[in-house]
Each structure stands twice: as C-alpha cells, then as structure tokens.
Amino acid sequence: MTDPQLWHDVDDYFTELLAPPDAALTEALRDSDAAGLPQINVAPNQGKLLHLLASVQGATRILEIGTLGGYSTIWLARALPEDGRLITLEYSEQHAEVARHNLARAGLDKITEVRVGPALLGLQTLADEHPAPFDVVFIDADKVNNPRYVEWALKLTRPGSLIILDNVVRGGAVTDATTDDPSVRGTREALALFAAHPKVAATAIQTVGVKGYDGFALARVLP
Numbered sequence: 001m002t003d004p005q006l007w008h009d010v011d012d013y014f015t016e017l018l019a020p021p022d023a024a025l026t027e028a029l030r031d032s033d034a035a036g037l038p039q040i041n042v043a044p045n046q047g048k049l050l051h052l053l054a055s056v057q058g059a060t061r062i063l064e065i066g067t068l069g070g071y072s073t074i075w076l077a078r079a080l081p082e083d084g085r086l087i088t089l090e091y092s093e094q095h096a097e098v099a100r101h102n103l104a105r106a107g108l109d110k111i112t113e114v115r116v117g118p119a120l121l122g123l124q125t126l127a128d129e130h131p132a133p134f135d136v137v138f139i140d141a142d143k144v145n146n147p148r149y150v151e152w153a154l155k156l157t158r159p160g161s162l163i164i165l166d167n168v169v170r171g172g173a174v175t176d177a178t179t180d181d182p183s184v185r186g187t188r189e190a191l192a193l194f195a196a197h198p199k200v201a202a203t204a205i206q207t208v209g210v211k212g213y214d215g216f217a218l219a220r221v222l223p
Ligand SMILES: C[S@@+](CC[C@H](N)C(=O)[O-])C[C@H]1O[C@@H](n2cnc3c(N)ncnc32)[C@H](O)[C@@H]1O
Pocket: 040, 041, 042, 065, 066, 067, 068, 069, 070, 071, 072, 073, 089, 090, 091, 092, 095, 117, 118, 119, 120, 140, 141, 142
C-alpha cells in the first residue's frame, strides 16, 4: 500500500466528495500556475482541514506565515466572520500580488492582508503594533526559520490558540538527528520547542496523498 498513484486516487476521491473546488479556489490555482508559482500549496483536503480547525477554534484572527498564491489563505479566511482578520506574510512581491488578486476574487480582500517581506521582519513589525492575539497561526514558509516562527507564534497567541506547522516529515529525514539539511534542522528544532514548552500540547501526523509523503504538527497553547 505504498503506491503514490493509489494515494492520489484516494485523495481525489476524498476531495471530490468532501472538499470540492469552487471557482475561486480553482482560479486561484490556475492563476498561480500561470504566473509560474511552484505547486507547493496545501492539498485541497488539507486546505479543508485548515478551514475546519479554524472554524472549530471559532477563530476571529488568523496569522499565516508563507502565502504563496493565497490558496491556503482562502481556506483559512473562509472560516472567519465578516469582521474577522487574517494577516499573511510573504517574502516574494510576485507571490503576494498573485495572492492579493486571488483573495479579491474570492471576496476575501476586506478581511485579509498580505504583507510583503522577510517574515522575521514582518513578525517584528506586527509585534510592534501590539496586535490582539491570534487564534490560529499557520506556519508554512522557509523551514530553516521554523524555530523562530514558532517562537513568534507563541508570543502572538493566547491560551487556547492553535499553531499548525506544515511539512514536518521532510521525506522521512525528520528522524535524522545528525542531518546538515537546514530545513530538517529547523523543523526538528521547532518540534523540540513544542515538546519542551510547559504551556504547549502538540502532536505531529504523517500524511500521504496528492502531495506525496508529507505531514504537519498541531500545537495548542495551554491555559
Ligand atoms: C509552501 S509556500 C506557502 C504555501 C501556502 N501556504 C499554501 O499552502 O497555499 C511557502 C511560501 O513562503 C515564502 N517564503 C519563503 N521564505 C520566506 C520568508 N523568509 N519570509 C516570508 N515568506 C517566505 C515563499 O516565497 C513561498 O511563497
């Protein structure tokens, strides 16, 4: 049962049944492709999972680190009420431009804000604004900085908030304590921060599907 075609077929079945694309999602991916963005967005059924998690949280404020074309942003922002707020941080001006267009077409431009620049700077700027705590943080940018992103996420949240760290499996290399791969090291350090933090409960899940072998970690800030 390790046939990637089978993973693909099962994901397609789940997605068509439970997370079917609408025009805004389809066009967001189409325009991201047309602009030459890499196809490293979440799978549709993971997008739906993000949406459900934010809904279960009753989230009114969401922070995303790593926007790409705004595909995961659309799924997350759709969980927000009309007066909700999602801030997403993106290094590339080109990616941000595509994302803004996709978010506007999805009718989400009033509640979402794409901020351009290195996320570590964006997070400092955000903190300087003394924002209300975020209910959900989705970390999905350069994996080398995962520990710093987790530290910021912990500062910018409240007891009860949820932090989701994407792509933690690294093709299985996450188990390699001696690795020189900066993305694997960053991911391991971020997971270790979750593990060591007295006010965090976390787990990590491996997945297979249209995006191959992957996984994510989920952490809740404890009261
Ligand atoms: C995996 S993609 C995000 C995918 C998106 N969350 C989705 O699922 O649709 C990672 C994004 O992070 C951006 N990125 C990489 N390094 C960054 C940094 N230092 N600061 C902010 N964004 C960064 C990349 O340009 C890319 O658009």
